[in-house]
Amino acid sequence: MEIGFEIVEVGSVVNEPYEGGGKLSMHMHAVPLAETAAERGSVRPMVRFRNIRKSFGELEVLKGVDLDILPGEKVAVIGPSGSGKTTLGRLLMTLEEPTSGTIEVDGEYLWHMEKRGKLVRADEKHLHRMRSKIGMVFQHFNLFPHMTILRNVTEAPIRVLRMRRNEAERLALEMLDKVGLADKRDNYPSQLSGGEKQRVAIARALVMKPQVMIFDEVTSALDPELVGEVLAVIKEIAADGKMTMLLITHEMEFARDVADRVIFIADGRIVEQGPPSRIFTQPESERLQSFLGRFRAYRAGR
Amino acid sequence: MIEVYFEKIVPLMLRGVPMTVLLMLYGTLLAAVLSFVFGLARLSRFAAVRGTASVLVELIRGTSLIVQLFWIYYALPHLGVELPKLPAAVIAIGVNYGAYGSEIVRSAILAVPREQREAAIALNFNSYQRMRHIIVPQALPRMLPPFGNLQVELLKGTALAYFIGLGEVFYRTMTQLNYYLYLLVPIFTGLLVIYFALSQLVLLLYRWAERRLAAGRM
Numbered sequence: 001m002e003i004g005f006e007i008v009e010v011g012s013v014v015n016e017p018y019e020g021g022g023k024l025s026m027h028m029h030a031v032p033l034a035e036t037a038a039e040r041g042s043v044r045p046m047v048r049f050r051n052i053r054k055s056f057g058e059l060e061v062l063k064g065v066d067l068d069i070l071p072g073e074k075v076a077v078i079g080p081s082g083s084g085k086t087t088l089g090r091l092l093m094t095l096e097e098p099t100s101g102t103i104e105v106d107g108e109y110l111w112h113m114e115k116r117g118k119l120v121r122a123d124e125k126h127l128h129r130m131r132s133k134i135g136m137v138f139q140h141f142n143l144f145p146h147m148t149i150l151r152n153v154t155e156a157p158i159r160v161l162r163m164r165r166n167e168a169e170r171l172a173l174e175m176l177d178k179v180g181l182a183d184k185r186d187n188y189p190s191q192l193s194g195g196e197k198q199r200v201a202i203a204r205a206l207v208m209k210p211q212v213m214i215f216d217e218v219t220s221a222l223d224p225e226l227v228g229e230v231l232a233v234i235k236e237i238a239a240d241g242k243m244t245m246l247l248i249t250h251e252m253e254f255a256r257d258v259a260d261r262v263i264f265i266a267d268g269r270i271v272e273q274g275p276p277s278r279i280f281t282q283p284e285s286e287r288l289q290s291f292l293g294r295f296r297a298y299r300a301g302r
Numbered sequence: 303m304i305e306v307y308f309e310k311i312v313p314l315m316l317r318g319v320p321m322t323v324l325l326m327l328y329g330t331l332l333a334a335v336l337s338f339v340f341g342l343a344r345l346s347r348f349a350a351v352r353g354t355a356s357v358l359v360e361l362i363r364g365t366s367l368i369v370q371l372f373w374i375y376y377a378l379p380h381l382g383v384e385l386p387k388l389p390a391a392v393i394a395i396g397v398n399y400g401a402y403g404s405e406i407v408r409s410a411i412l413a414v415p416r417e418q419r420e421a422a423i424a425l426n427f428n429s430y431q432r433m434r435h436i437i438v439p440q441a442l443p444r445m446l447p448p449f450g451n452l453q454v455e456l457l458k459g460t461a462l463a464y465f466i467g468l469g470e471v472f473y474r475t476m477t478q479l480n481y482y483l484y485l486l487v488p489i490f491t492g493l494l495v496i497y498f499a500l501s502q503l504v505l506l507l508y509r510w511a512e513r514r515l516a517a518g519r520m
Contacts, residue, residue: 095420124429131426142421146439156425159435208425 044107046071046244047092047212052101054087061087063268064101069212069246074238076247076259076276080291084268085248086139089214092246093136094127105133106211132160135210139217141197143189143204149176150185153204161208168207175203179233195226199233206237212244213237219251227251234258252295256280264288307488311478315492318474322500325391325460325470330453332396333403337449340400341407342433355404362401368462370394375466391463399456406448410441443515450508454501461497471496 045068054062061084069075077085090096092103094110102119103110112119113126122130144152153172157163163171176182179199181192189197198218205213215234219227231254238245238258249255255262255276262279264272264287272285283289343355362370371394378385385393414437422432461472475493482489 093420093424095423128426128428131423134424136424138417138421138424140417142417144418144421144436144440155435156427159431160426160428205424 043070045069045104046073046106047246048102048104049088049091050102050104052088052091052103053099054084054091054096055099060099061268062091062098065265065268065270067263067270069244071211071244072242074245074247074258074260075263076249076255076261077263077265078249078252078255078291079265079271083265085265086216088265089136089216089246089248092212093134093214094131105130132208133211134214135205135208135212136214136216137198137201137205137218139220141189141194141201141221143197143201145189147188148185149181149187149189149192149200152189152200153207156204156208171207172203175207176200178206178236179203180229193226194222195229198222198226198230202230202233202237210243212246214246214248216248217250219249219254252280252292264291266291303485306482307485307492311482311485311489312492314478315471315475315489315496318469318471319496319500321388321468321470322457322460322472325388325395325463325468326453326457326500326504328388328392329395329399329456329460332392333399333452333456334449336396336400337403337407340404341411344404344408345411347429359401359404362397367394367398367459368465370398371462371466387463387466387468390466391460391468395456395459395463399452399459402455403449403452406445406452407441410444411437413444414440443512446508446512446515450505453504453508457500457504458497 047067047069049065049067052062052065053060063084065084065088067075067088077088079085087096091098092105092110097111102112108130109119109122110127110130111122113122114120144155147155150169150172153175154165154168157168157171158165161168173182173185176185179202181196181199181203184192184196184200189200192200202218218234219230222230231251234247234254235258237243245258247255247259259276261273262276263270264279264283264285266287272279272283272288279288280292283292340355340359343351344359346352346355371391374385374394375387375390378390418436418440419432422436427436460470463470464472464476467473472493475489479486479489
């Protein structure tokens with residue numbers, strides 16, 4: 001896993017976009033199919049944020065976000081801490097309720113439902129139905145400490161999907177195998193490293209087969225040497241294709257490698273967005289330029 | 303004199319032990335159920351449920367156990383509900399200690415990290431499943447030590463049933479005292495020993511349960 005990441009100098013890219021960074025050119029093909037479909041207007045977005053605002057008390061964290069994510073699209077959200085990017089994921093997972101605006105998932109309102117022609121706040125039943133389409137992997141893993149690794153993965157299929165135990169275990173072991181941890185099935189979370197915990201958390205979310213998966217800074221709590229194994233697993237899942245992904249991340253090279261589109265959020269607004277090939281090499285806004293510049297300086301200093 | 307004590311009085315005192323244990327077990331059972339009912343109700347999403355539970359708990363905690371016992375055994379019959387001694391004592395003790403236990407349940411549940419609930423929501427557990435399979439199992443080990451303390455309190459509280467004439471250890475002892483006043487010191491000392499032995503037994507059980515629950519995890 002390469003950690004070093006060179007962002008091509010903004011100036012040089014204008015003239016010779018493909019030569020500045022040898023590694024980058026590999027990813028230039030990644031003009032997303034989804035985006036071209038969107039341009040044709042033929043695909044219904046899997047996720048649609050409409051003028052989403054979120055305040056915590058006096059503090060307005062999101063100040064009107066509009067964002068469409070297409071089926072199968074991998075969208076990376078980058079931005080300084082406190083920019084509201086994690087809140088975006090938490091709203092989509094129904095962990096926080098938007099102050100105003102609407103979210104649609106797969107063509108249905110997430111936080112609202114229609115009742116006698118009026119849009120009202122969703123009840124638990126509606127939220128429960130909508131949540132079956134969405135999954136999330138957290139920064140701090142949030143494994144269930146009182147359950148073995150296998151139970152962590154089988155619990156939701158058995159309780160929520162009413163799957164038979166042996167069927168759930170078969171599926172869970174398949175997923176654990178995918179993340180390389182089938183041999184830890186009888187261990188408890190406390191016996192695993194951070195990277196292993198996060199891979200279990202990914203298997204646990206995958207086993208529910210969500211249509212949209214949110215990865216919320218999944219490597220931020222990991223020791224640097226464990227970041228690679230987790231990102232590799234996510235890349236593999238992304239390569240499978242069909243799952244829609246919202247990747248909230250600080251890992252620029254990861255965003256560049258996996259995402260079809262990169263969203264840059266600052267101060268609660270989407271400041272700039274586009275394919276990673278452009279976002280990282282030809283940032284237009286001053287905010288993004290300085291954000292990437294600071295990021296590069298930090299990397300260089302490490 | 304010593305022979306009388308060990309051959310006559312101690313056996314008579316010990317004949318009260320089964321009733322004390324029975325009262326403790328039934329009382330504990332009721333207290334445990336009420337601890338969870340009140341504890342969970344005080345964490346309810348619905349303000350009316352929370353409010354009702356809080357008021358009830360405060361009412362129970364704010365009145366003395368012996369007065370509650372007398373009220374249930376002596377006042378309730380005048381309102382048309384006549385209870386035998388054991389059920390009356392079980393209800394008084396169970397309700398009283400249940401009110402205290404609810405605070406243990408409530409705080410242990412609040413001590414489970416918020417993230418655990420969020421992870422369960424992300425996996426689409428419903429609110430009952432979140433409580434039953436994710437939150438409570440993690441709160442339980444936290445509840446055990448304070449529950450152990452409360453259970454010992456409850457055991458000692460069973461002596462109050464003497465005042466309604468239930469034949470437990472204290473009652474059996476006091477009825478003998480009239481005949482053997484010259485043995486007053488050994489008799490009361492024996493009582494101390496019996497309650498102490500029972501408490502130790504209870505605490506031993508809790509230590510064992512704590513170890514069992516902790517095994518393998520965390």
